[in-house]
Amino acid sequence: MLLFSEYFGINKDQNDLNFVNINLESDNKLFVDPRLIDINPLFKNYSNSISLFWCSLLETRKSKSFKKSEYLLKGLKEPKETMLGYGNGRNGKSIAEILRNKLIYSINSNENFINGLTKSLSDLEFFIKDISSDRLSDMTTKIVYEDLILFTQEQCVRYNITMFYSLQEYFDFNNFKWINKRVLLPHYQGKPIVLIPKQIVNSESKSNRNLSIFYRYAIKMFVLFDEDINKEIEGTGKDGKILAKDIKERFPLTKDLIMKWNIKYPTLLIDFQSNYFSSYINCLSDSEIVEIVCRKKHDAA
DNA sequence: TTAGGCGTACAGCTTCGTAC
DNA sequence: GTACGAAGCTGTACGCCTAA
Secondary structure, rough: OEEEEOOOOOOOHHHHOOOOOOOOOOEEEEEOOOOHHHHHHHHHHHHHHHHHHHHHHHHHOOOOOOOHHHHHOOOOOOHHOOOOOOOOOOOOOOHHHHHHHHHHHHHHHHHHOOOOOOOOHHHHHHHHOOOOOOHHHHHHHHHOOHHHHHHHHHHHHHHHHHHHEEEEEEEOOOOOOOEEEEEEEEEEOEEEOOOOEEEHEOOOOOOOHHHOOOOOOHHHHHHHOOOOHHHOOOOHHHOOOOOHHHHHHHHHOOHHHHHHHHHHOHHHHHHHHHHHHHOOOOOOOHHHHHHHHHHHHHOOO
16 A cells, blocks of 8 residues: 555654545545535635536426437546545446436436436536445546646645646636646556545545435435325325335335326435435545555455 | 446444333 | 443455556
């Protein structure tokens, strides 16, 4: 294991660094979480960029501009330079290559998007199959890539790290275009590195539990009180009371189901995010980040 | 054929409800 | 008030599908 700080001669621990002190020799199972960006005022710029990008994507649906949708999504390739997520560097699959058509189809046909029941990019993971923490992280990273490059350059200046020019693609919000530009970045084995602020990353387990939490909330706060649905179910509780487990058995968790419930209960997602989910959105501690980055040491052994 | 990535099942822990 | 069982929550491991 070779940490970024070790390679570049920074004599500091994760607690003293503003960025994720990545392991340069393998993947770091950390994910950029757009919800952490939204709640942290330090990253207002990032949050604005994500909102703007998301609104533009929805706008292409209204104007039926499929080519523009394709254009916006084509730049959301896996950012290998961050070395976060699954399998960076070898067989990483980009959102642009695999899911572009599915995303465009969903945005144009899914009632949750058509009727404005989804408010942000992060909601994609609830309603579109094959979109989970990793791809959401990739998309978010690419949308705010210019800011991340600037952040990396600031850190390099602070710690006196030599940077080299490399060609990087990012979204230019002034002209609303993907552009390729030569930018200065630190290099490891000839490859550029982009640093990620430590306050916006989450762990694999925390990122992947969101759908389950939403499912449970929907049952507890909406489905259990839905007389139409309850007519179909035989309760196993005392005096035939319908329990959450009865609902779960009758309606196993799928993204299609979540999509249907969100249409059936139009306030479900808003209630969930404003009243309940906010308590689950916490950034990782320094020790948790270190544990995840160092865990790879054991996996690789 | 291999490995990444997602979905899901399950184990273990915590919380809640009921009976005494 | 306490003990015990049921239900709920969270983290993790595994299986399946798909792309390289």
